[in-house]
Amino acid sequence: MQNFWCKNPQVAAEAVRCRWPKSAEHTIFIADEICRGRYLFQDHWEMEPTHTAVDFGAEIAGIDWAAVPFGDPEWLYAMNRHTSLVNLAKAWLYTGDDRYARQFAALLDDWIARVPLTEESAANTWRSLETGLRCENWLRAAALLAGSGVLTDERRARMDASLTQHGEHLVRSYDTFHKLSNWGILQDNGLYLLGLYLGRQDWCALAAHRMDENLHRSVFADGSQWEQSPLYHCEVLHSALNTLHYAQAAGQTLPDRMVENIRRMCAALAKWCKPNGELLLQSDSDTVDTRDLLVLGAALLDDADLYACGGGQFWEENLWDLGIETEALWAARPAGKQQTASAALPDSGNYMLRGAHESFVHMHCGCLGSGHGHADLLHIDAGIAGEDVLTDAGRYTYVNDPTRHALKGPAAHNTTRVDGFDFSTCLDSWGYSALAVPVKGEYRFTDTADFVSGAHLGYLDKGLFTERKLVFLKQQGVLLVFDRLVGKGTHTFEQSFHFGQGTLTLTGQTAHWQGKNAAAVLHCLGSGLTLTAHKAPLATVYNWLEQTDALTVQRTATDDNWFVTALQLKPDAAAPDMTAELLPVRKLRLQTPLTDAEAQAVRLNANGQETVVLLCHGEVISEVDLLAAGGYAAYGKAVVFDADHPLGLCLAW
Numbered sequence: 001m002q003n004f005w006c007k008n009p010q011v012a013a014e015a016v017r018c019r020w021p022k023s024a025e026h027t028i029f030i031a032d033e034i035c036r037g038r039y040l041f042q043d044h045w046e047m048e049p050t051h052t053a054v055d056f057g058a059e060i061a062g063i064d065w066a067a068v069p070f071g072d073p074e075w076l077y078a079m080n081r082h083t084s085l086v087n088l089a090k091a092w093l094y095t096g097d098d099r100y101a102r103q104f105a106a107l108l109d110d111w112i113a114r115v116p117l118t119e120e121s122a123a124n125t126w127r128s129l130e131t132g133l134r135c136e137n138w139l140r141a142a143a144l145l146a147g148s149g150v151l152t153d154e155r156r157a158r159m160d161a162s163l164t165q166h167g168e169h170l171v172r173s174y175d176t177f178h179k180l181s182n183w184g185i186l187q188d189n190g191l192y193l194l195g196l197y198l199g200r201q202d203w204c205a206l207a208a209h210r211m212d213e214n215l216h217r218s219v220f221a222d223g224s225q226w227e228q229s230p231l232y233h234c235e236v237l238h239s240a241l242n243t244l245h246y247a248q249a250a251g252q253t254l255p256d257r258m259v260e261n262i263r264r265m266c267a268a269l270a271k272w273c274k275p276n277g278e279l280l281l282q283s284d285s286d287t288v289d290t291r292d293l294l295v296l297g298a299a300l301l302d303d304a305d306l307y308a309c310g311g312g313q314f315w316e317e318n319l320w321d322l323g324i325e326t327e328a329l330w331a332a333r334p335a336g337k338q339q340t341a342s343a344a345l346p347d348s349g350n351y352m353l354r355g356a357h358e359s360f361v362h363m364h365c366g367c368l369g370s371g372h373g374h375a376d377l378l379h380i381d382a383g384i385a386g387e388d389v390l391t392d393a394g395r396y397t398y399v400n401d402p403t404r405h406a407l408k409g410p411a412a413h414n415t416t417r418v419d420g421f422d423f424s425t426c427l428d429s430w431g432y433s434a435l436a437v438p439v440k441g442e443y444r445f446t447d448t449a450d451f452v453s454g455a456h457l458g459y460l461d462k463g464l465f466t467e468r469k470l471v472f473l474k475q476q477g478v479l480l481v482f483d484r485l486v487g488k489g490t491h492t493f494e495q496s497f498h499f500g501q502g503t504l505t506l507t508g509q510t511a512h513w514q515g516k517n518a519a520a521v522l523h524c525l526g527s528g529l530t531l532t533a534h535k536a537p538l539a540t541v542y543n544w545l546e547q548t549d550a551l552t553v554q555r556t557a558t559d560d561n562w563f564v565t566a567l568q569l570k571p572d573a574a575a576p577d578m579t580a581e582l583l584p585v586r587k588l589r590l591q592t593p594l595t596d597a598e599a600q601a602v603r604l605n606a607n608g609q610e611t612v613v614l615l616c617h618g619e620v621i622s623e624v625d626l627l628a629a630g631g632y633a634a635y636g637k638a639v640v641f642d643a644d645h646p647l648g649l650c651l652a653w
Contacts, residue, residue, distance in 0.1 A: 004196055004246045005321070009144045012319045013093035020316050024094050031091030034084050035103050037062065041078040043087070044317060045238055047231070048074040048398070048542045049286070060110045065125055072399050073124070074542075080125045081133040082111075082141075089144035101148035104141060105155060112162045117169060128173035129183045132190030135166050136242070139197055160198065167194040167203055174210065181370065182227065182236045184214040189239035196250050204252065211243060212258040219261045220347035223268030228348060228369030230272055231285035234293055237265045241293070244300050245321065259301075266297035270309040271343035272350060275358035277311065280381055281392035282350075282364060284372035287540040292317040299326060304336030312336075342445040342474075349440055353450040355474035357571035359384040363470060365438050365454030371430030375422060377438055377456045378468040379413040384477055384569040387518040388500030390414050391548075394539030400429035403545075407537065410496075416466055416483050416563075417494045423458025423466075441467070444651045449473050449640045451651035463487050471613050471638060471651065476606045477569035478578065480613050484597075485561035493561040495553040497522065498536055504549035506533045511551055512575065521576035522551070525564040525602065530554045560597045568606055578606040585614065588628040601629035612641040614648075 006012055017024045030040055037060075038053040054075065056063045069075050085104050092100040117126050138159065142151060151159075170191040178184035188207040195203030218226045218236070225233040240262045247254050269290060273279055277291040294310030295318050297303065307330060314327040342353045349366020362381040367373075374392075382390040393412040397404050405426045410417050417423065423436040436458025443452045455467035464487035471480040485493045502515035509529055513520040524531060536550035555561060566580035585599040586592055601614040612630040616637045626633040632641040634648030641648050 004193065004249050005140055005143055007323050009093055009146070009320075011324060013090065015319050015324055016316055017094055023316055024090075027087050028091045028094055030084075030087045031100050031103075034088060034107075035099060039079060039084060041075075041083060043083050044292070045235070045288070046078065046083065047235060048078055049544075050075060050078065051541075051543050060106050063110065065111060065115050066121070072397065072543075074398055076124055077127065077130050080115075080127075080130045082107075082137040085141040086137050086144070089141040092148060093144055098148065101145055101150045104145060105150040108138070108159060109155065112158055117165060122169075122173070126169065128170060128178070128187045131166050131169055131173070132187030135163060135170075135190035135194050138163065139193060163194055164198060167191060167198065167200065170194070171203065171206065178210075179214055180218050180226070182225075182232050185211055185236045186239045188214075189243045192243045193246050196246055196252075207243070208247075208254050208258065211240065212255040215240065215258055215261040215265075219265055220345070221264075222345040222347040223264035223266075224272065224345045224348035224350065225265065226348075226367075226369055227283070227372045228364075228367065229283040229285050229372040230269075230279040231283075231288065232372055233265065233269065233272070234279065234288065234290060237262070237269065237297070238293060240265070241296050241300060245296070248300065262297070263301055263303075266294065266301065266303070266306055268345055269297075270294060270306060270339040271345060271352055274383060275340075275354065275360055276386045277309075280362055281394040281540065282362075282376065282379075282381075283369065283374045284395040284398075285392075286394070286542055289315075291315055296321055298336075299330065304333060305338075306336070307333075308336035308338045342450050342472075344443050344445075346440070346443075349438055349454070351443055351452045353445070353452070353470070353472040353474075355472060355477055357385050357477065357569075359474070359477045359569050359571070361450075361470065361472050361479050363452050363454065363468070365440055365456070365468075367438060368424070368432070368435055374408045374413065375410045375424035375426065375432070375436070376413040376415060377410075377423065377436055377458065378415045378454055378466075380468075380470070380479075380481070381414070382479060382520075382567060382569060383500070383518075384520075385518045385571040387502075387515040389513060389515070389518070389520045389567075389569055391498055391500045391538070393498055393537055395542060396537070396539035396545050397543065398429055403537070404429050407539065412496075412498070412536070414497050415495075416468070416485075417496070418459050418462070418464055418466065418485060419492050420494075421459070421462075423456060439467075441469070442652050444638075446649065446651070448475070448642075448645070448649055449651060451638045453638075453652070459487075463489070464491065469615060469638065471615075471640065473604075473606075473611060473613075473640070476604075476609060476611070477571070478604060478606050478611075479567040479569070480602055480604075481563070481565040481567070482600060482615055483563040483565070484617065486597075488559055490556065490558045491561055492554055492556045493563065495563055495565070497551040497553070498538070499549045499551070501538070501546070501548055504533055504551065506531060506551070513549070514573065514575075517571075517573060519570040519573055519576055521568050521570075521578055523566040523578070523580040524553050525566065525580060525582050526555070526562070528555050528557065529563075560595070562596055562600070564600060564602060566602060566604060576606075578604060580604050583612065583629045585627060585629045587623075588626040588633045590623065590625060594627070599627060599629075603630050609642065614639045614641070
């Protein structure tokens with residue numbers, strides 16, 4: 001097994017203890033808890049982490065492998081993936097204490113003896129997803145414990161017999177659902193590894209074929225995985241990279257198409273994650289540092305740019321996967337290019353705008369994806385200097401309850417609603433009774449400013465059309481948000497803003513946010529606005545719910561309904577000093593004033609720099625003429641004027 005994964009476990013363990021002592025200490029703590037009969041699941045790539053231990057008692061016979069604590073079956077699934085065995089193996093390497101190795105042996109023996117594969121268990125302890133992950137964790141733990149003496153010939157024979165049953169189950173357990181979902185990749189990674197370990201080349205070939213077809217179906221041309229969850233994009237990519245790693249170590253090749261899809265998924269992740277390498281809380285996702293995954297992709301695909309995007313260094317997981325010898329080779333290579341430019345994933349409708357001081361803005365206007373997708377059309381995230389200013393509320397739980405429904409709904413996202421109605425309606429934990437259709441707009445990225453637009457048809461049954469346009473001034477860290485509701489009649493238009501952890505202060509139509517090391521100001525422009533500050537749920541990781549500040553903005557109007565919002569991001573704790581005001585827009589030659597439904601303009605003064613942004617919402621020029629605002633004039637749908645661009649920087653025509 002060592003040849004397929006960690007070639008020198010003791011060296012890796014010593015390196016981790018030296019560089020990440022707190023991580024090693026936490027692993028030992030988790031292993032100690034396991035020896036006491038208490039189970040927590042908090043590994044770096046744990047799909048559904050837990051924060052409250054379940055105590056079965058010190059006697060292993062007391063473990064109920066099919067228990068569902070807290071009414072959440074995800075706990076059962078985590079228990080039967082057996083990351084606990086890997087934690088015990090690492091703790092043995094860190095300490096040399098044989099009780100961890102003995103606990104591994106006792107748990108392995110107990111599970112094999114008391115958890116048979118039946119029609120009933122195939123739906124819980126033997127779910128194909130858990131079966132595939134359990135194969136990998138057994139073999140990884142066994143590789144780490146090779147020198148412990150607990151893997152006797154007799155125990156190895158029992159383990160191998162059970163693994164053979166695992167493989168046969170994985171071969172059989174494959175249907176249409178597995179051909180597209182993340183399940184297929186996660187379980188077939190386990191099948192591929194089993195094929196290598198047990199000398200079953202037919203299993204390797206079958207697993208590679210299935211994974212190749214799954215990735216071909218589920219990975220968009222822009223490299224994003226169809227489920228619209230950055231976390232599950234990473235889980236799929238992680239398993240696919242593991243398979244590539246095992247194949248390379250065994251001197252085998254995978255289909256070229258599969259490798260190319262892995263490469264595109266790595267490139268998409270570098271664009272999709274925040275500047276600090278963490279995942280957005282988009283859809284069913286947690287805050288997870290992805291840099292180790294990018295470095296793993298760099299090493300397996302020989303991509304220096306991916307290595308730079310991963311921080312240009314090896315992380316803890318990389319030492320276990322690749323070893324210090326590979327680390328030394330990469331440290332001596334020329335540096336690659338980091339992902340500092342704005343980027344679009346147009347097929348999935350994800351746009352990541354990047355500016356100075358690690359500022360970023362993300363907008364989503366794409367398909368829902370799977371049941372892991374949320375009703376988040378036109379949602380925006382924003383942050384600077386490693387802090388989240390505007391954030392998604394996260395997922396918290398998969399239990400079918402009101403909290404799950406609320407966190408999936410539009411009001412838990414930084415988007416708009418009309419008359420208190422959701423544009424997509426959550427039915428249960430995984431389904432929807434109604435879904436809005438996204439309408440992708442334009443995007444243009446420059447060195448100075450970025451532009452993105454999008455819309456959806458979620459209120460078409462009410463005769464209404466809602467759209468959002470963003471202009472991001474990259475050096476000033478200023479975001480302008482233009483929201484419009486197009487239709488007839490009187491309606492209440494609503495914006496939601498969920499802030500990251502910090503303090504929100506509301507004064508009139510201006511909100512000030514103060515984080516640990518960053519600050520922001522948000523100006524809501526125009527008349528007839530009602531602003532309400534309140535507390536809202538925030539789940540940065542599964543099973544952990546906090547409260548954060550949120551702001552709701554409402555405007556009731558007839559026919560023409562709109563918001564213009566200006567947000568300044570500051571990379572330090574100093575209070576932002578941006579001013580913002582709406583300007584009238586007219587045709588220059590004819591001096592014809594334009595309505596807000598036709599065009600809008602904003603004058604900004606931020607960091608001592610004046611900028612005027614003009615947006616034309618319709619086809620209003622029928623003669624040879626220009627649009628004018630604030631002493632500037634241009635032809636275009638989205639134009640930025642400043643000292644460097646007195647004639648206007650046109651972002652859309």
